[in-house]
Structures are given as C-alpha cells and as structure tokens.
Amino acid sequence: MDREEISRHAHADHPIAAPLDDESVRRLLERGLPRGDERVLDLGCGGGEWLLRALNTYPRLRAEGVDISEGSLARALREARRLGVEDRLVLHREDAAGFTAPHAFDLVLCVGSTHAFGGLLPTLDAVREHLAPGGRVLVGDGFWEREPSAETVEMLGDLADLPTTLDRVVADGWTPVHGHISTRRELDDYEWAWTGSLASWALDHRADPDSSQALETATVHRDEWLRGYRDTFGFVCLVLRPTRD
Template sequence: MTTPPRHTRLTFHGPLSEARADQLVARLARNAPATVLDIGCGWGELMLRLLTALPEATGTGIDINAEDLARGQRAAEERGLAPRARFLEESATGTSHGPADLVLCVGASQALSGELPAALEELRGLVSDHGRVLLGEGFWQRTPTPAELSRMWPDAAVTDHPDLATLVGLAIEAGFRPEWTQTASLDEWEEFESAYLADTEVWLAQHPGHPLAAETRERADRHRTAWLTYRGVLGLAYLTLVPVAR
C-alpha cells in the first residue's frame, strides 16, 4: 500500500538553516571536543557534520525512533563516518553515555525530563567540565492568548515554555554560563514547517481517495493550523552553554 513519504524534504528536524548550521559547527568545533553526545538525535545531521569537522572525534546519538536512527546510520555510512558514529535506540532518561565533551540537545529536553530545570540539571551532569552544551529550546516570543493556545498542540498552556530571559536564567541556575545566544528566524521556521508537511501535501493531492487519506489529511491540517498559529509566537533558542567549574 502506498503511504505518504516521511521527512524527505527536511535536512534538520527543526528550524535550522544551512548558514546557521555552518556557524554552529565552526563554533562548537573550535573547542575540539573528542566526544559528542546527541540527545534525541533523530537522524543526527548536526552530529554527523560535527564529526566531519572533527576527524578524531566520536559521536553517540540516542533516540527512540528507529526509522530516524536508520536514516542517520545510512548517512554515516555514506559519508565514511560509521566507525565513529553510533545510533542507539534507547531512552535518554538516566542515560549513562556521558560525560561528553559536547552535548547536543536540540528540541529534545523532554527526552531527559518533563521539567526544563530538571533537564538542564541532567545536561550539566552529561557534559565534561571543559565541554559545551548546545541547547535548542522553545520559548515564547510573547505570551500567547487563550484563543491561540486552543489552536496549538493538545492541552497547550502558557506554562509550556518560558520567555527567553527566563530560559537563559534557568540555564545559569543549572550551572552554565551562556557563551552564545541565537534564535531561529521566521524564515527558518517557515522553511522547516513547510518542508515538514510538503511530502504529505503532495501525496494527499495525488491520492485523494486513498484509504489513509482522511486520517492523513486531518493530521496535516491540524499540524498546519498549529504552526500557523504559533508562527511569530513560539521561538526556538540555540544556546551554547559553558559549564561552570565545580
């Protein structure tokens, strides 16, 4: 049975442009990490680019989505990185795969804890004392209205995210100093969200009578409504965090 393709238009599973990815890789590689740990890695594109830039480094990606992990493993093999890249299908909660010199946690703090302060504490324990953490975390650019929240994800609440100043403050309280603070642009959000749905939208146009079409259409319409509602309201911060010496 023909089914919708999944994520083939996406390079990164988040609002991250090629230009920003290049900047992040260059900045993070400057510290010459020997070990990279990617929490909620998906297909680990950023980790693989870092390993390309760091020919002596090894990387471990952790996720619970087998399909994404398989995509990452294939990419590692195609780029000659398989001997230095591991993709593990397991929960990140209480993971023993640390400390690492560089920890990536981009849009995945919930894999460590349902509460952001606790996730940040976990990240402090997963990074070596002279390492770095790249945290990609959502924040409210402004407080959403009740009507907006009702059109986002199920049970969306103002308390789901802090504002940017509070987010950075929480990182400091957890034992970090913010070396670099960036936020995803509207262009990056639109590129990501459009690419996220593009395969599905084309498939729906070509298979309107398919047995899976109704369910797929409902899911796509719900996702589009959500992101067009949080467009300009929900931001994503890329924080390069330095652990405070203990």
C-alpha cells in the first residue's frame, strides 16, 4: 500500500486533511472570500475538499486545484459532478511547486501542504507569484506549542513556536488579517480519525494483502502521536494579505 492509498483510507472520516472542524473551515473560507465571487487556487488540493466546500457555498466562485495524485483529483471531479459545481472547477495534475497559470487568483490556499514547497516561507514565496492585487492567502502549518524532543523534530521537521512563526511571516512581507489555532479537540479528533479510519479499513478487509500493513501503520502513527508529539505540536491557519501589493 503506497502513501496515497494510506492517506485515502486514513481521511475517510475526516476529508479535510488538517486538524480543523467544519465550523473552523467555514469561518476561514468566509474570511478568505469576502466578496464570494473570487477566483481561488488550492496548491496541493488533494481531493479538493476546500474547493468543493467553497464552490458549494459561493455560487459565483471559480476554483482551480493542483495536485500530483491522479486518484485524488478523480475523486474531486466525481464529487464536483455530484454537487453540480464541475463547470466552475478546473483541476491540474502536476507538482504544485512548478505550477503556472495565465491569470492571478484572489485567494490562494495551501493548508497542510507546505512540505511540497520546503516549508512555510518557501510556500509563501510561491504563493505570491499567483496572487492578484488585493488578494489573500490561506495557509495552514504546524508550530511548537512547547519545546519538542529531538525525536519529535526528526519526525515532524524544524518548526518554530507560534510567536516566532508569526514574526517570520510578517518579516517576509505579509500581514495576518485572521487566524485560527486548532483546539485540543480538533487536534485529537483529527488524529483519532486518521488512525481509527485506517485501522477500521484494515479490520474490515482482513483478506486484503495490504491489511496488515495498514493496521501496523495506524498503530505506529497512534504511538508516535500519543508518546511523541501530542503535547508539543500545534497547528495554525492564517489569512494573510501582502503588506505591500
């Protein structure tokens, strides 16, 4: 079972691939889309859940998504057809870091996919190239709530605490106009959904040759979360505007 297949099963009960509940997603989209007729781009869109929710809420919206996963994009298209929004959605199968478009976007999203660009600040550098004058960015990334162990840093990468993260974003030429820090409940719900959905799939498909791998992956992930990063990892979403257009 490859990484994409693991992720698909793990997110079966939590299609937003980040520790956010439905109300938090709604509020973030509301802050990122003040008019409701914007052109939106999601870099690393996966199954397109952010775009689908935006399109379903704002009937004048147009959206584009970029991802390397053919399966995820196919699922996004099927759901767009089910919702009747496929005429306002364009999907691109390519590396988000190399994506170019003939037009700019009023909102650019990258939530939980900053690793595709090498971190938060490189992500913002890439996003800036796609942003229309007066546009906004919705970005989501991790931070340290308290000092991590060396093992946790090795596992999750070289993050910073929240004040330092915001300082770096501001120094890079961005002004936060809204933000959301994932609650303990959102963080725990996401991890329980990830590990539980994957484990349930394995138990429901015991004859599948990938079942034992899926169950082991869920078990290891749960142990890493509970014994490793549960008390140190946080997640923040920021709605940003360029300090100078």
